[in-house]
Amino acid sequence: MHRILLSFFGFLFGLVSLGLYTNVYAMASDGPLITYTYSDGSVWTGVMIDNREQGMWEVAYADGTFMKGMMVDGMREWKIIVHYADGRKWSWSMRHGIAYGKRVMVSVDGTKEVGTMKNGERHGKYTIVYADGEKRIGMMKNGIKHGRRTIVYADGQKEQGIMQYGKKNGLWTITYPDGQKEKWPIINDMEQGERTIWFTDGLVGIGEMLNDEQTGKWRFTYPNGYITSGTMNDADRYGEWTVMYPNGDVGKWFVETNGILQWWKWTITNKDGVGRSVSTTIDDIYEEINQEIDYFTNTSSIK
Numbered sequence: 378m379h380r381i382l383l384s385f386f387g388f389l390f391g392l393v394s395l396g397l398y399t400n401v402y403a404m405a406s407d408g409p410l411i412t413y414t415y416s417d418g419s420v421w422t423g424v425m426i427d428n429r430e431q432g433m434w435e436v437a438y439a440d441g442t443f444m445k446g447m448m449v450d451g452m453r454e455w456k457i458i459v460h461y462a463d464g465r466k467w468s469w470s471m472r473h474g475i476a477y478g479k480r481v482m483v484s485v486d487g488t489k490e491v492g493t494m495k496n497g498e499r500h501g502k503y504t505i506v507y508a509d510g511e512k513r514i515g516m517m518k519n520g521i522k523h524g525r526r527t528i529v530y531a532d533g534q535k536e537q538g539i540m541q542y543g544k545k546n547g548l549w550t551i552t553y554p555d556g557q558k559e560k561w562p563i564i565n566d567m568e569q570g571e572r573t574i575w576f577t578d579g580l581v582g583i584g585e586m587l588n589d590e591q592t593g594k595w596r597f598t599y600p601n602g603y604i605t606s607g608t609m610n611d612a613d614r615y616g617e618w619t620v621m622y623p624n625g626d627v628g629k630w631f632v633e634t635n636g637i638l639q640w641w642k643w644t645i646t647n648k649d650g651v652g653r654s655v656s657t658t659i660d661d662i663y664e665e666i667n668q669e670i671d672y673f674t675n676t677s678s679i680k
Contacts, residue, residue, distance in 0.1 A: 423448060438462075446471065469494055484508075492517065507531075515540060538563065561586055584609060 413421040418439025424432045430448035437443050441462030452474040459467040464485040470478035476494040483489050492503030498520035505513040510531040516524025522540040529535050538549030545563040552558050561572035568586040575581055579600030585593025591609040598604050602623030608616045620628040 495519075518542075 409425055411421075411423060411425045415421070420437045421434065422436075423430055423434030429451040431450070432448060433445065434448045435443070435445040443460040444457065446457035452471075456468060456470050457476075459465075461467070466483040467481070469476050469480040472478075475497045477496070478494060480492050480494045480499065481490070487508035488505065490503060490505045492499055493501040495501065496519075499517040500519060501517060503515055503517055507513075512529045513527070515522055515526035518524065521543045523542055524540060525537070526540045527535070527537045533554035535552045536549065538545055539547035541547070544566045546565065547563065548560065549563050550558065550560045556577045558575040559572065561568050562570040564570075568589045570586060571583065572586045572591075573581070573583050580597060582595060582597045584591060584595030587593060591612045593609065594606070595609045596604065596606040604621040605618060606621075607614060607618030617629055617631050620630075622628070
């Protein structure tokens with residue numbers, strides 16, 4: 378008994394020497410209930426047995442943050458609950474002092490994240506629901522986003538694809554609220570390769586992406602049979618573009634990198650190879666093009 382008391386008071390003396398104020402204010406059924414008041418204003422309350430924290434412990438920080446959880450032989454075990462001063466609430470499980478199992482976070486604005494922990498890192502499936510209704514579902518690997526990910530925005534837009542070690546990689550798709558769909562490959566968070574767009578009116582666009590921009594060959598097929606094709610440069614039409622009419626006629630025009638017409642001739646060649654120049658002035662070209670391809674430019678003027 379004397380040895381136990383000496384050991385216990387030696388422990389208390391050590392705390393005082395570190396700037397802690399220690400007070401034994403009650404006896405719990407399984408040991409003395411201890412309160413530690415630290416120099417930073419935090420107050421720890423729980424049971425000490427053989428100089429080790431045991432059972433339920435509570436911590437009140439100077440800023441109003443509150444935490445409670447189970448301690449076994451001085452290590453955090455079972456479920457930990459934290460109420461932050463700013464209103465956030467976190468809970469997770471601990472095993473031998475390391476976070477594992479289910480993890481729940483609720484932010485001040487109502488955003489809620491539910492996931493799992495492994496070896497102290499976020500690991501496995503997670504779901505985040507934001508206050509505005511946006512929802513994200515994905516996978517974590519050792520604290521990094523890795524695996525299939527789905528994002529449903531508040532307006533109904535849906536985005537799906539693969540994350541590899543924190544970056545988008547592989548094939549991604551977007552479905553817009555109006556039904557328009559897009560599909561494209563992403564390499565290290567950048568759109569690269571062939572992209573396909575399905576518009577709600579039946580128009581389909583297929584072309585090349587480079588560093589998140591439409592750059593390279595593109596082809597648009599319209600539900601009425603028109604087909605346009607040409608080169609895009611940083612999302613602008615560039616160079617010669619071709620229109621193939623349902624009756625076999627072919628029209629051509631030329632544009633600069635900023636999308637402005639450069640050639641003064643809009644040429645149509647019919648399926649028999651007979652060509653005609655529609656106009657010789659830039660204003661006439663605009664008028665003729667608007668008449669001929671108004672449908673697939675989806676605007677009353679291309680100026």
